[in-house]
Amino acid sequence: MPPKQLTPMLRQYLEIKSEHPDAILMYRMGDFYEMFFEDAQQAAPILEVQLTARNKGGDNEAPMCGVPHHAVEGYIGKLLAAGLRVAVCDQVEDPAEAKGLVQRAVTRVVTPGTVSEPELLDGKEENLLAGVVWDGEDAGGHGAGAFLDVSTGNFFVRRWSDPGDGVDDLEGLRPKEVLFEETGLPAEIAAWIERRVPCWSALEGDRLYDRGRAAELLERHFGTTTLRGFGLDPKEPAVRAAAAALAYARETQHSELPHVRSLALREARDRMVLDPTTLANLEVFRSLREGGRAGTLLAVLDRTVTAPGGRTLRDWLRRPLRLPAAVARRHGAVEELVEEAPRRQRLRDLLAGTGDPERLVSRAVLGSLTPREAAALRDTLDRVPEVVAELAECRAALLADLAATDPLSALRDELHRVLAAEPSASVDDGGVIAEGLDADLDHARSLARDSKQHILSLEARERQATGIASLKVRYNKVFGYYAEVTKANTHLVPDHYIRKQTLVNAERYVTPEIKQLEEQILAAEERQLALERRHFEALRATVAAAAAGLSALAAALGTLDVLCAFAEQAVRGRYVRPRVEEPGAPLVIRGGRHPVVEATRREPFVPNDTDLDDEAAQIVVLTGPNMGGKSTYLRQVALIVLMAQAGSFVPADAVSLGAVDRIFTRVGASDDLARGESTFMVEMIETANILHHAGPESLVVLDEVGRGTATFDGLSLAWAIVEHLHEHRRPRTLFATHYHELTELATLLPRVVNRTLAVKEWKDDIVFLRRVVPGSSDKSYGIQVARLAGLPRGVVERAAEVLANLEAAEYDVSGRPRLARGKAAPRSAENQMLLFTGPEQRVVERLRDADVDRLSPLDALNLLHELRGELGPA
Numbered sequence: 096m097p098p099k100q101l102t103p104m105l106r107q108y109l110e111i112k113s114e115h116p117d118a119i120l121m122y123r124m125g126d127f128y129e130m131f132f133e134d135a136q137q138a139a140p141i142l143e144v145q146l147t148a149r150n151k152g153g154d155n156e157a158p159m160c161g162v163p164h165h166a167v168e169g170y171i172g173k174l175l176a177a178g179l180r181v182a183v184c185d186q187v188e189d190p191a192e193a194k195g196l197v198q199r200a201v202t203r204v205v206t207p208g209t210v211s212e213p214e215l216l217d218g219k220e221e222n223l224l225a226g227v228v229w230d231g232e233d234a235g236g237h238g239a240g241a242f243l244d245v246s247t248g249n250f251f252v253r254r255w256s257d258p259g260d261g262v263d264d265l266e267g268l269r270p271k272e273v274l275f276e277e278t279g280l281p282a283e284i285a286a287w288i289e290r291r292v293p294c295w296s297a298l299e300g301d302r303l304y305d306r307g308r309a310a311e312l313l314e315r316h317f318g319t320t321t322l323r324g325f326g327l328d329p330k331e332p333a334v335r336a337a338a339a340a341l342a343y344a345r346e347t348q349h350s351e352l353p354h355v356r357s358l359a360l361r362e363a364r365d366r367m368v369l370d371p372t373t374l375a376n377l378e379v380f381r382s383l384r385e386g387g388r389a390g391t392l393l394a395v396l397d398r399t400v401t402a403p404g405g406r407t408l409r410d411w412l413r414r415p416l417r418l419p420a421a422v423a424r425r426h427g428a429v430e431e432l433v434e435e436a437p438r439r440q441r442l443r444d445l446l447a448g449t450g451d452p453e454r455l456v457s458r459a460v461l462g463s464l465t466p467r468e469a470a471a472l473r474d475t476l477d478r479v480p481e482v483v484a485e486l487a488e489c490r491a492a493l494l495a496d497l498a499a500t501d502p503l504s505a506l507r508d509e510l511h512r513v514l515a516a517e518p519s520a521s522v523d524d525g526g527v528i529a530e531g532l533d534a535d536l537d538h539a540r541s542l543a544r545d546s547k548q549h550i551l552s553l554e555a556r557e558r559q560a561t562g563i564a565s566l567k568v569r570y571n572k573v574f575g576y577y578a579e580v581t582k583a584n585t586h587l588v589p590d591h592y593i594r595k596q597t598l599v600n601a602e603r604y605v606t607p608e609i610k611q612l613e614e615q616i617l618a619a620e621e622r623q624l625a626l627e628r629r630h631f632e633a634l635r636a637t638v639a640a641a642a643a644g645l646s647a648l649a650a651a652l653g654t655l656d657v658l659c660a661f662a663e664q665a666v667r668g669r670y671v672r673p674r675v676e677e678p679g680a681p682l683v684i685r686g687g688r689h690p691v692v693e694a695t696r697r698e699p700f701v702p703n704d705t706d707l708d709d710e711a712a713q714i715v716v717l718t719g720p721n722m723g724g725k726s727t728y729l730r731q732v733a734l735i736v737l738m739a740q741a742g743s744f745v746p747a748d749a750v751s752l753g754a755v756d757r758i759f760t761r762v763g764a765s766d767d768l769a770r771g772e773s774t775f776m777v778e779m780i781e782t783a784n785i786l787h788h789a790g791p792e793s794l795v796v797l798d799e800v801g802r803g804t805a806t807f808d809g810l811s812l813a814w815a816i817v818e819h820l821h822e823h824r825r826p827r828t829l830f831a832t833h834y835h836e837l838t839e840l841a842t843l844l845p846r847v848v849n850r851t852l853a854v855k856e857w858k859d860d861i862v863f864l865r866r867v868v869p870g871s872s873d874k875s876y877g878i879q880v881a882r883l884a885g886l887p888r889g890v891v892e893r894a895a896e897v898l899a900n901l902e903a904a905e906y907d908v909s910g911r912p913r914l915a916r917g918k919a920a921p922r923s924a925e926n927q928m929l930l931f932t933g934p935e936q937r938v939v940e941r942l943r944d945a946d947v948d949r950l951s952p953l954d955a956l957n958l959l960h961e962l963r964g965e966l967g968p969a
């Protein structure tokens with residue numbers, strides 16, 4: 096708590112802080128930004144700086160911590176990453192001129208969802224601010240989310256008809272900051288936000304727009320008279336969500352955000368839906384185990400060379416296409432780029448030299464584009480004509496369309512005309528504007544430069560006149576230009592030298608001539624900087640005005656980058672072009688491979704086939720030993736479908752499929768420990784979602800569902816789930832299970848088929864062949880796998896005994912003991928033989944031959960000893 100007795104400085108601090116209660120206030124003092132009170136206590140551990148106190152021990156002690164001003168961006172980054180908002184408070188008058196306390200004011204507010212500083216952004220990821228609104232009154236309630244990326248101007252809304260959609264969207268899009276309307280918000284969404292988004296606030300007061308005002312705000316911003324052009328009804332929640340997000344971003348940025356030029360309604364009809372659980376299970380963006388990028392589909396496919404390309408790739412993987420014609424357009428382009436290797440290489444080289452035009456526009460609009468960024472934009476635009484020339488020679492329709500993108504030659508020419516070849520980092524340093532643009536500027540500049548020449552010649556002249564060879568004419572901020580003479584020579588200094596400063600070894604002087612020159616130089620420099628600033632401001636405005644064209648260009652370059660990346664990976668990974676047909680066509684994969692496992696494992700990957708259709712093989716029940724490759728096979732099928740519809744080539748010999756509308760994957764609870772939160776309940780909630788939403792055009796992948804509970808419950812549930820998928824929703828389904836009882840479904844249901852992963856038994860061991868073959872396996876080989884894992888031999892043997900006892904007590908569906916069935920029709924004569932070879936075989940034979948009735952106790956003991964010896968060391 097602030098103490099009662101306040102110094103004027105702390106009073107000023109608290110006054111400013113009261114206007115930014117929900118931000119950490121960084122208060123400039125000298126070379127530091129200081130934080131006080133609760134802010135200091137909260138920030139110090141995050142910033143890893145010492146928490147100290149001002150007026151320590153006094154009754155007005157204030158906790159405090161600080162960071163050096165020149166490194167402030169890095170510290171702001173840390174606070175943002177921790178989900179905090181930061182208000183930066185600067186000195187707004189020259190401390191030298193201030194009477195009393197220096198005036199200070201907040202010059203910018205940086206929040207996790209509205210940052211635009213490139214150094215605080217990950218170029219390849221969107222940085223989204225979300226507004227979330229729920230309307231209870233309308234038709235059973237529905238809501239919407241608005242998503243704004245201030246750094247690129249990208250702005251879109253999503254409608255949600257149930258809370259689950261909202262959670263899915265938020266989870267998939269991962270906004271960095273969320274504003275929501277508290278009233279009526281479903282608990283599910285509120286809980287998700289509080290759990291997953293470190294920075295959120297409930298809308299209140301001015302930020303809460305009622306229907307009329309929300310529509311008005313957006314209409315005024317976009318300069319339209321109605322929102323219907325965006326496909327939006329002015330009364331719907333999406334409009335209020337969008338207004339809230341936009342108003343908040345404008346407020347923090349102190350800008351009207353003119354680069355936010357349209358509002359897209361993103362509806363899923365033309366896109367495949369991948370819910371967050373599916374994205375997680377398929378490890379598209381994050382690995383299950385480490386949560387990082389290594390071992391993901393993205394890591395394998397991301398051969399993009401630009402930031403817009405990286406963002407586009409994520410978008411394509413998150414929302415693959417559904418219309419076969421749209422998919423074919425991408426495939427056609429990738430195919431041509433695969434075939435034309437030299438052209439692909441040239442394009443990739445050109446792209447690698449382009450910057451991030453989309454983000455540069457927003458910097459220009461926000462008035463923070465630096466001269467170097469402008470130069471980067473110029474370099475990007477310089478490459479565009481070459482890119483266009485390459486594309487103009489292409490046959491594929493999509494590439495030809497990209498060739499028609501406006502290369503913005505006028506803007507490029509203007510950048511060349513105005514900007515120096517290698518501008519300095521800041522306008523305040525000068526040297527930003529090209530020679531020859533403005534005669535006035537050139538004049539001022541040459542004056543400044545010539546005056547420096549004058550200083551040098553003055554130095555030479557004074558040396559001559561005084562005979563002091565070491566005399567130096569120099570500059571510093573406090574005294575301006577001066578002549579410096581070492582102590583040993585001061586007796587030679589003429590009378591008209593005026594002493595200004597005494598150092599240990601030298602004296603500093605000025606002369607009227609030096610003063611006069613100094614004035615000339617400073618005036619020329621000032622004029623030069625003022626002119627440079629004016630020209631650069633105009634240039635910024637020109638860039639900002641070209642926003643629409645730059646966004647279109649950025650989008651085209653991003654698309655081209657991804658197409659080239661797909662082609663590059665297709666060549667490296669030996670991928671083929673898949674055929675995506677109308678929904679309902681069979682899914683046929685020949686020689687399919689798992690793109691990530693194949694790329695990361697050292698052993699050769701065994702390819703497998705897949706056939707799914709609506710008549711004979713709608714559901715595949717996949718059994719096989721632990722570690723046999725079931726989970727890998729399931730995911731590889733889903734990934735091939737996802738990649739195909741995203742526009743990529745696929746790891747297989749041949750693939751054709753009917754377009755899929757959604758992919759669902761669920762993994763049995765005990766197989767899903769990596770997610771930490773998985774309980775059987777979650778598994779069932781997720782399964783319920785599938786049973787409600789999967790349709791005939793969907794692909795469902797269930798891996799060991801039902802495993803999270805007792806055997807009989809789990810089996811019964813799994814059985815009922817398969818029946819339901821078979822009878823009601825009819826999605827194409829792959830179901831991996833260790834309940835081999837489920838394989839009996841194939842005899843009862845016409846569209847269920849059994850597949851198993853082949854193994855070879857050898858002695859007591861098994862060899863995984865990784866081949867998917869028709870049929871079923873009624874053994875889990877858990878004991879053999881345990882042996883491979885190095886379980887103590889005694890435990891393995893005892894387990895085998897227990898298993899034998901259990902199996903002896905089990906009955907099959909017709910009521911016969913399983914063992915009896917095994918005897919009547921041995922599963923495999925070969926297996927039986929294989930299981931009884933080696934030392935065990937000899938032991939069995941010798942035991943059988945032994946005449947136990949006649950053995951003496953000593954002989955019996957000896958025999959036992961020998962038999963034990965046969966078996967080798969324990």
Ligand code: ADP
Nearest residue numbers: 692699700701720721722723724725726727865
């Ligand atoms: P399951 O789900 O049947 O227990 P997994 O799919 O987890 O088995 O696979 C077990 C191991 O086998 C994994 O480490 C995987 O890398 C490897 N594997 C799976 N399928 C193949 C394959 N087709 N070729 C080569 N290795 C494979």
Ligand code: MG
Nearest residue numbers: 725726727766
């Ligand atoms: Mg598995």
